[in-house]
Amino acid sequence: MTNMEAKTPVPFSVMNGDGESFIVGDKKYTVRPMLVGDALKFAEDGLSISSQLFNLANKEAKEKLDFYLSQYCFDENKDPMTIEKVIADKWSIIDLKNFLRKLCDLSG
Amino acid sequence: MKAPSEEEGAHKYNNWTLNELIAECRRRKLEFDDTDDKTDLISILLKDDKKPPDWGVIYTRLLNAGLRYDEIPKRTIPQIEAILGEWAYLISIKMPNIFGSLPTEPSSSSLPNDGKPPKVSEFIALANMFSGIQ
Numbered sequence A: 001m002t003n004m005e006a007k008t009p010v011p012f013s014v015m016n017g018d019g020e021s022f023i024v025g026d027k028k029y030t031v032r033p034m035l036v037g038d039a040l041k042f043a044e045d046g047l048s049i050s051s052q053l054f055n056l057a058n059k060e061a062k063e064k065l066d067f068y069l070s071q072y073c074f075d076e077n078k079d080p081m082t083i084e085k086v087i088a089d090k091w092s093i094i095d096l097k098n099f100l101r102k103l104c105d106l107s108g
Numbered sequence B: 001m002k003a004p005s006e007e008e009g010a011h012k013y014n015n016w017t018l019n020e021l022i023a024e025c026r027r028r029k030l031e032f033d034d035t036d037d038k039t040d041l042i043s044i045l046l047k048d049d050k051k052p053p054d055w056g057v058i059y060t061r062l063l064n065a066g067l068r069y070d071e072i073p074k075r076t077i078p079q080i081e082a083i084l085g086e087w088a089y090l091i092s093i094k095m096p097n098i099f100g101s102l103p104t105e106p107s108s109s110s111l112p113n114d115g116k117p118p119k120v121s122e123f124i125a126l127a128n129m130f131s132g133i134q
Helices: A036-045 A052-057 A059-072 A083-088 A093-107 B018-027 B038-049 B055-064 B069-074 B077-090 B120-131
Strands: A020-024 A027-031
Touching: A020 A093, A027 A093, A036 A059, A036 A093, A036 B069, A036 B077, A052 A059, A052 A093, A052 B120, A059 A083, A059 A093, A083 B120, A093 B077, A093 B120, B018 B038, B055 B069, B055 B077
Parallel strands: none
Antiparallel strands: A020 A027
């Protein structure tokens, strides 16, 4: 088989838009891939993956982060997450960074 | 021509044969010389990869594949790539480099909390302290 023909089979979960689980402490969350329009917007939004201080200190960035959390991260009751809930569930900045990484990995 | 670096994405094509690279350039209708070697062809393909996606072409391909117009924005990029099949290269969107270019948080050894990463709430409190200075 040539390199051009080498193709990884696409799993059903991708075609079905399923998310992946994400664990913080003893709680399990689901991160779902972004819709194409949101993924394009995310790529231009300039949210920092490595520096959560920027995302949390800048009002505009914080609102964007809140948007992506509420649209693409869900708790065990399938309720959308928000920054308020992230605080209540005692996420660390590493957990937040891991969420963004997973969101990027699943979405593009 | 200077060989493309790994950061430029050269690894994507490094294992391809010369004939495969030529075929890919032809498929994408990219101009190249018969004298171009592997390095030249990889550079041409990488340059093409970096071009912004042409959503007119992508929509046309997806509509031809049977997707309804209003269904397209409700799909994810991996789904669109799968439906596009051999035309998947048309989408060249790259999610932000996950390692970022901005400064990272201090290493855990320099953090309070016995080396544990700070909670989001602590970070927000810190950020709020600085927001008063602006």
